[in-house]
Amino acid sequence: MFGSCKALHPRLRVIRVGVFTLTLCTVAATTTSAGEPAPDLRAGAAAYTQSCARCHGATGRGDGLDAKRFYPRPRNLALGVYKFRSTASGTPPTDADLFRTITQGLPGTNMPDWPHLGEETRWQLVDYLKSLSPAFAQTAPVPVAVTSDPGPAHVKLSEGRALYEKLGCAACHGSAGRANGTSATGLMDDWGMPIRSADLTQGWSYRGGSDPRSVMLRILTGIDGAGMPSYAEAMTPQEAWPLAYYVASLQESVHWNMIAHPLRVQGALPTTPEDFRWAQAERTDVRLRNVVTPEGEWASPPTVKAVSFEAIDNGEAVAFRFSWDDPSQDREPPDAFALLLKPSGTQGDVVTLQAWPYTGAPALDLCRWSADTGKASETIAASFDGATGRAALTSTASYADGRWRLVLQRPRHPADPAGAATIVGDGYTSIAFAVWDGGNVRARAVSPWVEIALREKLRRHKP
Amino acid sequence: MTRSQRSSPIIVMVLVAIGCGGGKPQEAAATTQESGPSAPAQAAQATAAAPPAARHGTATVRGTVHLSGTPPAQEKIKMDADPICQQQHATPVYSEEVVANATGALQNVFVYVKAGAAGPFPTPASPVTLEQQGCWYHPHVFGIQVDQPLAIVNSDATLHNINAKPTANQPFNVAQPVKGMKTTKKFAKPEVMVKFKCNVHPWMNAYAGVVDNPFFSVTGADGAFAITGLPAGTYVIEAWQEKYGVQSQTVSVADGDTKSIDFTLKSP
Numbered sequence: 229m230f231g232s233c234k235a236l237h238p239r240l241r242v243i244r245v246g247v248f249t250l251t252l253c254t255v256a257a258t259t260t261s262a263g264e265p266a267p268d269l270r271a272g273a274a275a276y277t278q279s280c281a282r283c284h285g286a287t288g289r290g291d292g293l294d295a296k297r298f299y300p301r302p303r304n305l306a307l308g309v310y311k312f313r314s315t316a317s318g319t320p321p322t323d324a325d326l327f328r329t330i331t332q333g334l335p336g337t338n339m340p341d342w343p344h345l346g347e348e349t350r351w352q353l354v355d356y357l358k359s360l361s362p363a364f365a366q367t368a369p370v371p372v373a374v375t376s377d378p379g380p381a382h383v384k385l386s387e388g389r390a391l392y393e394k395l396g397c398a399a400c401h402g403s404a405g406r407a408n409g410t411s412a413t414g415l416m417d418d419w420g421m422p423i424r425s426a427d428l429t430q431g432w433s434y435r436g437g438s439d440p441r442s443v444m445l446r447i448l449t450g451i452d453g454a455g456m457p458s459y460a461e462a463m464t465p466q467e468a469w470p471l472a473y474y475v476a477s478l479q480e481s482v483h484w485n486m487i488a489h490p491l492r493v494q495g496a497l498p499t500t501p502e503d504f505r506w507a508q509a510e511r512t513d514v515r516l517r518n519v520v521t522p523e524g525e526w527a528s529p530p531t532v533k534a535v536s537f538e539a540i541d542n543g544e545a546v547a548f549r550f551s552w553d554d555p556s557q558d559r560e561p562p563d564a565f566a567l568l569l570k571p572s573g574t575q576g577d578v579v580t581l582q583a584w585p586y587t588g589a590p591a592l593d594l595c596r597w598s599a600d601t602g603k604a605s606e607t608i609a610a611s612f613d614g615a616t617g618r619a620a621l622t623s624t625a626s627y628a629d630g631r632w633r634l635v636l637q638r639p640r641h642p643a644d645p646a647g648a649a650t651i652v653g654d655g656y657t658s659i660a661f662a663v664w665d666g667g668n669v670r671a672r673a674v675s676p677w678v679e680i681a682l683r684e685k686l687r688r689h690k691p
Numbered sequence: 692m693t694r695s696q697r698s699s700p701i702i703v704m705v706l707v708a709i710g711c712g713g714g715k716p717q718e719a720a721a722t723t724q725e726s727g728p729s730a731p732a733q734a735a736q737a738t739a740a741a742p743p744a745a746r747h748g749t750a751t752v753r754g755t756v757h758l759s760g761t762p763p764a765q766e767k768i769k770m771d772a773d774p775i776c777q778q779q780h781a782t783p784v785y786s787e788e789v790v791a792n793a794t795g796a797l798q799n800v801f802v803y804v805k806a807g808a809a810g811p812f813p814t815p816a817s818p819v820t821l822e823q824q825g826c827w828y829h830p831h832v833f834g835i836q837v838d839q840p841l842a843i844v845n846s847d848a849t850l851h852n853i854n855a856k857p858t859a860n861q862p863f864n865v866a867q868p869v870k871g872m873k874t875t876k877k878f879a880k881p882e883v884m885v886k887f888k889c890n891v892h893p894w895m896n897a898y899a900g901v902v903d904n905p906f907f908s909v910t911g912a913d914g915a916f917a918i919t920g921l922p923a924g925t926y927v928i929e930a931w932q933e934k935y936g937v938q939s940q941t942v943s944v945a946d947g948d949t950k951s952i953d954f955t956l957k958s959p
Contacts, residue, residue: 396850
């Protein structure tokens with residue numbers, strides 16, 4: 229059939245609907261491609277060696293130089309098991325599925341996008357990948373039945389919500405989608421590696437794409453090798469759309485700013501996470517990296533992957549509201565959070581927290597809150613361990629359905645501890661975060677440095 | 692299907708109803724949705740031409756599987772992560788990895804004719820049922836013939852997923868979120884054993900011995916098995932146990948014979 233379809237037109241789409249197999253021959257106007265190149269395994273192998281082997285290994289077994297440090301691990305291409313497909317569970321992906329993954333990469337993993345390789349090279353890679361596993365010769369891809377996108381105006385999110393509950397999505401993903409379902413812990417993939425279910429509020433971490441169509445395909449095809457099963461037999465293709473739109477609606481809009489601007493208020497700063505003024509402040513999101521353990525990151529899959537915060541200042545002090553998803557509320561060992569600043573006169577000494585603390589590392593200004601005491605304090609210390617604070621800070625924290633919210637107030641010029649950082653009024657002050665999940669103690673997550681810029685200078689220049 | 696799916700903006704769509712079936716090897720397990728919510732219409736695959744007449748005989752091989760050494764303590768299963776599972780068990784539930792009685796007789800050992808059976812044998816049309824009830828697979832170990840339907844049923848009011856991990860056959864991982872759902876699968880090649888697991892309830896696992904003959908048995912609580920209807924001949928009989936692996940013996944039977952062979956697996 230492939231030959232005959234190609235003979236009709238080079239651009240085809242095959243969709244199975246019920247007992248019928250329909251071929252939709254489509255013409256794409258904007259693509260400049262002359263169509264798929266003839267397979268050239270030698271060129272594919274050369275491109276593979278240059279671009280892929282470092283992670284996926286010389287023979288594709290997922291055992292490249294960097295493989296052990298990665299979470300999730302690079303795919304063992306020799307097994308022919310692919311997570312992101314448009315095909316039934318247990319069948320290989322289509323060529324287009326592989327092309328898409330190479331072209332767009334897998335967000336939230338170390339698999340980058342490769343558009344710069346050129347279309348022809350990417351197709352050669354597709355053919356080469358298929359040559360690495362007998363799965364492609366043994367089994368043909370079986371596309372799942374899909375229906376056309378009804379569009380956001382024609383789906384009822386309430387129907388999607390009802391399906392989310394009925395189909396048991398919350399068992400792993402949690403009722404609010406924060407990866408805190410009762411079955412979310414202890415999940416293993418088919419290669420025996422610990423894995424976590426996706427936090428559906430973090431659209432940027434959806435490996436296979438966060439748009440409703442991609443979500444719909446993940447629901448119907450499952451994610452082979454991971455725990456996500458196929459729902460193709462549990463629902464109709466039509467039902468998948470409201471559910472996909474509902475899941476997509478759980479995604480929160482994020483602002484990956486490198487510079488955060490606190491909101492200036494007069495008088496008392498907010499002390500609770502519920503204060504109405506937080507809604508008026510600018511939201512800044514910061515990705516976290518897990519500190520690599522000797523076993524590698526995969527030994528403890530990250531649970532806390534991002535922090536979002538707002539800041540409000542009144543000229544004397546700054547209040548921060550930090551929010552982060554953590555699937556479990558833990559007191560022993562405790563969930564904890566640290567706001568880090570650079571002590572006076574040490575700008576630039578610590579480039580990245582991923583390496584800190586190291587032997588002879590400079591001290592940092594550590595404002596640490598811990599769930600066991602429910603209190604925060606500030607100290608200057610050269611390590612996270614044993615950093616008992618001297619100066620108490622005002623803090624309030626709440627935990628609900630997989631999310632911590634912490635309000636932390638800090639004076640701009642603390643008198644104590646000695647050497648504490650000043651949050652400057654004109655210019656930038658570097659801050660960074662470290663987060664501990666007591667339920668996942670080996671996975672400390674740290675952020676890069678971001679800047680906060682108070683608006684004093686701006687105001688002064690105003691007439 | 693073709694790589695030209697890469698093009699995104701579709702200007703013209705022409706529907707051409709042609710059968711895009713063959714052209715590539717296809718071993719996708721036939722799947723039919725027999726119940727469950729609003730199942731999509733799906734054509735059951737036509738069964739192959741009837742195979743030659745069964746070559747059943749009158750001999751029997753029976754025996755018992757024992758464990759030498761002390762069996763490990765059965766792990767107590769914690770189901771508190773899912774209240775719907777927990778509520779269905781008034782008494783503690785224990786792992787079925789090693790189930791031995793006071794005399795060391797081993798339950799759940801799959802005993803089958805590994806070699807010597809001259810097929811092909813007809814494929815039974817009646818399905819083998821694998822039930823999920825009380826967040827537990829029933830049975831834990833079972834035999835099934837190549838291409839015989841396997842009906843997987845969810846009798847629990849909670850989400851199960853059936854994650855089958857064969858290596859010779861096509862794997863699958865399907866969700867059964869609703870009580871009463873039934874999924875039917877087939878395995879196209881012999882494979883001893885195919886493991887099933889549920890990611891939602893990680894304590895759940897089951898094993899299927901997929902064989903190309905009807906001569907198999909699973910030991911009961913008394914460790915006994917019986918393989919009946921064997922034609923006269925010489926057979927390699929293999930016993931498989933989840934923890935202790937496989938052991939085999941060769942036995943010859945004449946018509947009408949009943950021969951006893953016992954297996955003793957060793958606890959390290």
